Amino acid sequence: MQFPPKIKIPQITMFVSPETTLLKAKYLVTNTSSFSPQVIVDGAVLIEGNKIIQVGSQNDISMTTDYVYDFGHHVILPGLVNAHSHAAMTLFRGYADDLPLQEWLNDYIWPIERKMTKDDVFIGAKLAAAEALLSGTTLFNSQYWHPSQEADAFKEVGVRLTCGPPTLSGMAKLTFPTELISKYHGKFNDFVRISMNPHAPYTVSPEGYQKINDFVAKFNAQRSEHTPPMIVHTHVAEAADEMMAIHAFAEREGFSIKSEIKTPVQYMDSIGALTPFTLAAHAIEVPANDQRILAERKVSVSINTESNMKLANSVAPAKEYLNLEMNVGLGTDSACSNNALDMFSTMKSTAIVQKGFFKSAVRLPAPTVLSMGTVGGASAMGWDNIGDLKPGYYADIVAVDLNSPHLRPIPSEKTLISHLVYAAKGSDVTDVMVGGTWKLRNRNLMAVDLPTLLEEFETKSLDLLSR
Numbered sequence: 358m359q360f361p362p363k364i365k366i367p368q369i370t371m372f373v374s375p376e377t378t379l380l381k382a383k384y385l386v387t388n389t390s391s392f393s394p395q396v397i398v399d400g401a402v403l404i405e406g407n408k409i410i411q412v413g414s415q416n417d418i419s420m421t422t423d424y425v426y427d428f429g430h431h432v433i434l435p436g437l438v439n440a441h442s443h444a445a446m447t448l449f450r451g452y453a454d455d456l457p458l459q460e461w462l463n464d465y466i467w468p469i470e471r472k473m474t475k476d477d478v479f480i481g482a483k484l485a486a487a488e489a490l491l492s493g494t495t496l497f498n499s500q501y502w503h504p505s506q507e508a509d510a511f512k513e514v515g516v517r518l519t520c521g522p523p524t525l526s527g528m529a530k531l532t533f534p535t536e537l538i539s540k541y542h543g544k545f546n547d548f549v550r551i552s553m554n555p556h557a558p559y560t561v562s563p564e565g566y567q568k569i570n571d572f573v574a575k576f577n578a579q580r581s582e583h584t585p586p587m588i589v590h591t592h593v594a595e596a597a598d599e600m601m602a603i604h605a606f607a608e609r610e611g612f613s614i615k616s617e618i619k620t621p622v623q624y625m626d627s628i629g630a631l632t633p634f635t636l637a638a639h640a641i642e643v644p645a646n647d648q649r650i651l652a653e654r655k656v657s658v659s660i661n662t663e664s665n666m667k668l669a670n671s672v673a674p675a676k677e678y679l680n681l682e683m684n685v686g687l688g689t690d691s692a693c694s695n696n697a698l699d700m701f702s703t704m705k706s707t708a709i710v711q712k713g714f715f716k717s718a719v720r721l722p723a724p725t726v727l728s729m730g731t732v733g734g735a736s737a738m739g740w741d742n743i744g745d746l747k748p749g750y751y752a753d754i755v756a757v758d759l760n761s762p763h764l765r766p767i768p769s770e771k772t773l774i775s776h777l778v779y780a781a782k783g784s785d786v787t788d789v790m791v792g793g794t795w796k797l798r799n800r801n802l803m804a805v806d807l808p809t810l811l812e813e814f815e816t817k818s819l820d821l822l823s824r
């Protein structure tokens with residue numbers, strides 16, 4: 358018997374279009390990316406796969422979709438963006454409060470961090486991700502040790518993350534996390550990105566900054582169109598005595614600083630540390646001339662009001678940065694210096710502290726602050742399709758229940774934006790979608806059992822604190 362000849366059957370690939378989902382709600386916030394958010398009454402957003410394809414009024418979007426979710430008397434808005442934090446520091450929440458910055462770092466935080474393991478970081482980051490999701494944050498920026506554990510934790514809970522290990526002087530030799538980058542950067546449907554994180558100008562040498570910036574400049578120049586850009590995330594001009602700390606550091610490390618350099622920003626500029634891919638956290642002690650330097654170098658900024666107030670570090674010139682057309686986002690900083698990761702609280706404190714400190718009630722109105730808390734942070738972190746409900750943007754969407762005494766009345770669209778900034782709390786968030794997939798439904802985490810997480814976290818953190 359003769360067998361038929363072996364032939365290769367051509368593969369038939371069927372084009373399966375991604376699922377479509379329609380979200381409807383009484384109110385929908387759009388146009389944050391123009392910094393003048395608008396409210397659509399009886400709004401709808403149409404999602405295909407992980408992206409938004411249409412936004413408008415429910416009458417305008419009439420398409421048969423695979424799924425429809427009607428949120429009734431809710432507002433749906435873009436997910437909030439936490440542009441500066443240290444995720445796994447949830448482990449030390451409440452551990453060392455009411456202390457000056459340098460004493461807090463040198464005597465409390467750095468000694469206990471030396472005893473911390475990868476497992477501790479994983480559970481600490483998982484708790485941070487759960488806290489972020491439950492308060493409407495869909496993109497988070499973390500500078501912390503063991504970034505692969507942080508990335509795995511955030512991926513599991515369902516919050517996008519930019520992360521990377523801090524670089525400090527005295528670390529054996531500056532090495533670049535090439536394995537981490539190839540495993541995580543832009544992977545998992547762009548859920549995780551890796552950043553470089555020189556800690557601060559008083560802990561990282563000029564040579565350290567230069568090597569890191571050269572590495573990132575080369576990476577960004579050579580990346581393919583499918584690979585997202587990388588940022589350099591560093592603390593700058595956080596405290597009034599930072600220039601003194603830089604001088605003391607220079608003396609220890611044996612490098613000199615020119616006598617005409619008077620401020621951290623001038624110093625950073627003199628060593629070539631300010632670039633379009635720099636995200637400067639804090640940027641408080643920045644006089645007008647230095648603000649122009651930051652703007653000329655196209656540096657982005659994260660304003661972290663609650664941490665700055667708690668550590669008695671004054672107030673950043675946020676409005677001046679916006680006037681100079683810089684990317685300005687908002688961050689909580691860590692659960693040690695805040696002590697919560699609630700971006701609704703951060704929006705409110707930023708708005709009211711800016712007004713009080715600069716003695717101007719018209720400074721940073723609610724629509725501006727909502728834009729900073731969404732698209733401002735995303736742009737500062739180098740994500741150009743996050744922070745608005747617009748076609749082409751990732752479907753990172755938050756639903757807030759308006760059926761609460763503190764969120765009424767709503768006589769106008771303007772009032773609604775005010776409520777989101779001045780009256781809403783993270784706990785008003787009911788549902789969160791990230792990349793077109795529900796991660797929180799009716800305040801239930803979809804991927805993680807919260808009581809189990811809390812118990813595991815409590816055991817691990819108490820064990821760490823007793824080491």
Ligand SMILES: [Zn+2]
Pocket residue numbers: 441442443592638690691
């Ligand atoms: Zn920080």
